[in-house]
Amino acid sequence: MDYLQQTFTVQFQYKVYFTSHLFTSTNPVFRSFLLDNEQEGVVKKILFVVDKEVTRFHPMLKEQIVEYINTIPSYKLATIITISGGEEAKNNEEYFFKVINAVNRFGIDRHSLVVGIGGGSVLDMTGYASAIAHRGIKHVRIPTTVLSQNDSGVGVKNGVNYLGKKNFLGTFAPPVAVFNDFHFLTTLSERDWRSGIAEAVKVALIKDADFFCWLEENAAGMIAGDKDAMQYQIRRCAELHLQHIAKGDPFEIHSARPLDFGHWCAHKLEQLSDFTIRHGEAVAIGIALDCAYSYLTGRLDEVPLKRILNLLQELGFKLIHPLIEMDTTQHLLLQGLTDFQEHLGGRLSITLLNDIGEGEEVHEMNSDCIVAASHWLQDYCITAQRQTA
């Protein structure tokens, strides 16, 4: 057979910074990043895309950005556009086109920067638009929710929803830098403060038993507003995610996706609830269900199972939800397995749990056992409620 073999590797690098009050004039972090990326003889343009909720809670932010960028001669602020936060940013293509049209109107090029500031939804959409405009404009992420600081914002994926399917369009496109500004988190609703911690439970369960113990010890504190504990949680969770991406299969060329533990169910719950359930809330339920499944199929012992369910409940997650009462809607939830397989492609790959800190990949789940697990979980939670009452 006559052929030419092509082989090459591409290296990707970025830093995830931890700071607070990023755009205060005295904070050097963002400025030093910009100066490190100066290019002789070129004034680089920056386009900001900001979550509307963030500007609502931080009304001085825009002004601070204008002043901050104005002090750096090698950069020019193109404009700041604001867009609706939450899943709306990914569902409504109007926002995507707002970014694409700004890229065109302001002559944003491949040496410019697009900076997204917001929750995971705004960052996913902004990252996607940046990745495909001019075949990829450099993209900076400034996540403003716990979930996006400890998980989605530090990774390499982006996307928007299309034809009613989550992340139907998207790419793998690493950011050039991520800035986790803790101050933004202080204005989160109680729900969003809590919600992202589910991803820490997830990654601890499959990768790091010590971190799981730490979470048990600090759950009450974090929920009560302990900022030091919250910062540690974010940093450790981000670190575990980064390590996993770097050591594994960053662009998911193969099927295994251990970081998607609990997610086949979570994605379906989000969709079935019309995105009224938060991603982290859905992940908490998904973890609980897959742990109950692991327990009922003899993989996970009762003691670790109960520790896991207790931790999730202590973090304030509701593990009962009408959508997982399987008698009425089992066909709907089970469809989540098929959707998940289709999104991954090929063989089903699901992570189940053998012990705290020890996941295992399987390629099949038994529908009857899933239904049984959901019943067991609902019963367990109702009994637990009664006992506390």
Place this chain on the structure above:
Amino acid sequence: MDYLQQTFTVQFQYKVYFTSHLFTSTNPVFRSFLLDNEQEGVVKKILFVVDKEVTRFHPMLKEQIVEYINTIPSYKLATIITISGGEEAKNNEEYFFKVINAVNRFGIDRHSLVVGIGGGSVLDMTGYASAIAHRGIKHVRIPTTVLSQNDSGVGVKNGVNYLGKKNFLGTFAPPVAVFNDFHFLTTLSERDWRSGIAEAVKVALIKDADFFCWLEENAAGMIAGDKDAMQYQIRRCAELHLQHIAKGDPFEIHSARPLDFGHWCAHKLEQLSDFTIRHGEAVAIGIALDCAYSYLTGRLDEVPLKRILNLLQELGFKLIHPLIEMDTTQHLLLQGLTDFQEHLGGRLSITLLNDIGEGEEVHEMNSDCIVAASHWLQDYCITAQRQTA
């Protein structure tokens, strides 16, 4: 400063096969590729996207594809969609959505294949749609023009036009395999047979003086239909492009783009002519103009310059065009420099020629010299015409 450093590399691999009559039942090349990529327990789906002109000239193709795929149990033909060829495929978003909607309707997943068959335009659009559906479906290219077999089809870029700008949306996404089937080329129009050879002249000029001599010796033969010569030209040109991509900066993270020699002008000519000028035809003019500029600015000697212009003319390229008569439209053509800079971003980077086989990157071009070069080129061609007459 407090940060986590993320670093990883991703390896990309694909083969570029050379064959003829790919879907004849006795041709093993495509079958063996599919069998090498089987996955146990999975029947992979294949979606074909075919250039309408190709099916018009090869009316048995669809039937052959159906039969060919049917003999392989581990694969299933999802469907074959046909779309308009030429720049229309990239200009009209209807075709893009046709592919995306087929991905949805037929449940094409990340382990399926999308196979594009057609000229560079159909491949660019199909590659783009595949790259963003489900964050990237594996994509096979079967280029059917000289240009796409020796250049665009073997590389890593894709894209569509948007807001009237060429390749405004696109990604870098290597195919999983390329099949150069020589038989397709036999039905090309004289224009498209000739047009792609401009890319061979381009790459020879900046990378390989011996190949340039070979082109001089074989120009008349190729134009007269010498298939062996044409096949050698394609193979060598593809090889030089592949080497350049692998050794250089595959995803063009930096500004230098030597393979874009002659292209700042070419892209603008295509756009100004509303895509009635073929890409290769525009590249031939772009090369001539940048060589004349290199000559007038003292970089390139007269002898190599005349060899270059002679070769282009012997290949049948017209180097005179109303759009480069600078007196009337100079501002329009010069805008090509700005567009090019914007698409690349940052500093202007243009390759000029010091000698045959030796390009050099510059960061500035003088508008007056460009205008002078265009006048010089028009005069030269008119004189040459008179002498032949």
